Structures are given as structure tokens and as C-alpha cells.
Amino acid sequence: MRAAVIDGYGGVEKLEVREVPDPGAPGPGQVRVRVRASSLNPIDWKLRRGSYRLVLPAKFPKILGSDAAGEVEAVGPEVTRFEPGDAVFGQTAIRQAGAHAEAVLMQESALAHKPEALTFEEAAAVPLAALTALQALRDKGELDSGERVLINGAAGGVGHFAVQIARAIGARVTAVASGRNRDFLRQLGAERTIDYQTEDFAADEETYEVVFDAVGTSSWQECELLLAEKGVYVSTQAGARQILDVAGTTVRGLFGEGRRAASVSVRPDAADLEVLARWIDQGRLRPHVERVFSLDEIRGAHEASESGHVRGKIVVRVG
Numbered sequence: 001m002r003a004a005v006i007d008g009y010g011g012v013e014k015l016e017v018r019e020v021p022d023p024g025a026p027g028p029g030q031v032r033v034r035v036r037a038s039s040l041n042p043i044d045w046k047l048r049r050g051s052y053r054l055v056l057p058a059k060f061p062k063i064l065g066s067d068a069a070g071e072v073e074a075v076g077p078e079v080t081r082f083e084p085g086d087a088v089f090g091q092t093a094i095r096q097a098g099a100h101a102e103a104v105l106m107q108e109s110a111l112a113h114k115p116e117a118l119t120f121e122e123a124a125a126v127p128l129a130a131l132t133a134l135q136a137l138r139d140k141g142e143l144d145s146g147e148r149v150l151i152n153g154a155a156g157g158v159g160h161f162a163v164q165i166a167r168a169i170g171a172r173v174t175a176v177a178s179g180r181n182r183d184f185l186r187q188l189g190a191e192r193t194i195d196y197q198t199e200d201f202a203a204d205e206e207t208y209e210v211v212f213d214a215v216g217t218s219s220w221q222e223c224e225l226l227l228a229e230k231g232v233y234v235s236t237q238a239g240a241r242q243i244l245d246v247a248g249t250t251v252r253g254l255f256g257e258g259r260r261a262a263s264v265s266v267r268p269d270a271a272d273l274e275v276l277a278r279w280i281d282q283g284r285l286r287p288h289v290e291r292v293f294s295l296d297e298i299r300g301a302h303e304a305s306e307s308g309h310v311r312g313k314i315v316v317r318v319g
Helices: 042-049 120-124 127-140 157-169 179-188 220-226 240-253 270-281 295-306
Strands: 002-006 015-019 030-040 067-075 087-091 103-107 111-113 148-152 172-177 192-195 208-213 227-235 260-263 289-294 313-317
Touching (some): 030 087, 042 295, 067 103, 087 270, 127 208, 127 270, 179 192, 295 313
Antiparallel strands (some): 002 015, 030 067, 030 103
16 A cells, blocks of 8 residues: 655655555454545654654654544454444544555544545544644633633644634634634634734733643743633643643642643544534534645645644645
8 A cells, every 4th residue: 555654754855655564454443444535733744853752753664644534444353333334534543643544544442433514635634633622622621611712823723623612612712823814713713813923912911711822832931821710721732841830730729829731632532523523514613624735745745734834734635
């Protein structure tokens, strides 16, 4: 089968599309998926560059890609929710990756039936980014209806889902992105927008129950004063600084301080995918795909994602 492979860390020149060994038959709890489309996330080019080599060392050759949408080819023992021919979407484990290929083995627990309202390309844009947004707002931020949330990086992959998910929950959204995205964010459901190119969102006079940094460019120290009395700052970053912030605010909570910091690390989860699929089929959630590349154009897809100015998601058509 054909796949996008790297044989070492480096720039886009390290990416090569070539024939690789077939993943084989699914084992217990696994589903073999014929991949029709995958999508790009920052984790893909960061893994390629070696940014996570200390915590996620790659075994080469390495097939990148976590998001997949396609059709079930075979199911392993103990699989009960799918059968060959089903249209599905989901996310591989970050350590596994492997979705930028014509076929991939995935855990049943990380797959859901593809929303009928979406094409394979659109469905491939959903899993990692939308799961991150859902788990950040619902689980880490405990966002509730009527509460206020500020989302930094609101026009990007995670951010544009976060705006819509917050609205589906019933929250009031302030979205931070470049000025060119103002109308886009309003259409997604943002009540207010802040242009980070001309305004410092950390100096906003409003207070929020949740501040979600979907791009990891701010800090707890910068955003603490934006929080309401029991507000939560959630970041997609999980480095040493964030660990110290989470630990420090947890200790402060023991002495009555209500504001706290949290960090989100996405968790593949079929039940959460089903929540997202239901919202999609109800018209409450929609992925925005800025551009679709072919598998042979994988280097261009990485360059586009790495530019940092993508509205929504970049998708790779595999099938």
C-alpha cells in the first residue's frame, strides 16, 4: 500500500510517498480501515521536525497522521459496533499515527460511524481537533450554559471547533483571531471578536468562566486576571511551565483560591466522537476545510499547516 513516510527528523523534504508493508489483519478490538481521507494537525509536522523526540520518539520508517475517515474493510475479534462496509471516522493514538496511508488499523474504541452530513474529506477534519476542543471545554473547563468563554486561536483547527462547541453547550463566546477572520467567527457563533494583531486580549476588561488557549501562545500569568472567581485557564500546551502552573493553582485551591490552570491532552474516545457526530447531523457543528491536498501533495499540505495561518483544517485525500 502507499503511504506518506519519514525516515528521519527534518523538514518537508523528509516526507516521501512510497509503497510500505500492509498493516495486515486486525487483532482483538481492532478495525482495519480503508482510508479515504486524513487531515493535518500541528502534531504531524512537529513529530516530523523532531520537536517531541524526547517524549514521543519515532521508530523509523514512520507513517504520520492521526485523523482518518474511510470504510471498514475487516474487524477483529471482540469488535461489535462495526462491520465491513461501514463508513467511519476516528483518531489513532498519537504514538501510533499511521493515518496518512491507504489502510490503517484502529481501535474500535476510537472510531464512530461517519456523520451522514459530511463527506469523507470533511469527516477526516473532525477527530483530533474537535475532540481536543470538546475535552478542553467540557472536561477541563467544565463550561456550562450561560457562562462566558474566551477562545484564543479561534479560527484554527481546534479553535473553530471550540467556538461551535461552546455555542452548542450554550456559552457566550469571545473569539480571538486575526481581523480577517471576524466575519467567519461571527458565522460560527462568536458573540464578540478580538483582533490579536491590534488588541491585547489579555487586557480585555471582561471576565470569563473559561479561557481556552487553543494554540498555546499565552500563559497562565498573562490570563489569570481574565478569569472570574472560579474560572479555569485551559491550554493545549503541556510543557514544564504548564505542569508547574497546574500544580501551583491546585495547591492554591486548598487555601481557598478558586482560579486554576489546566492542560488538555486529547484522548481518542468513541463516545465523544458520537457526541460530535450527533451535533454535526443536527447542524450545530461543521468542520471548515480550507484546502484538500492529494497524498502525493503531502509536502505542500505540511507547508500549509506549518504556516500557522490556516482557517479551519487542511485535509489529505488518500483514496
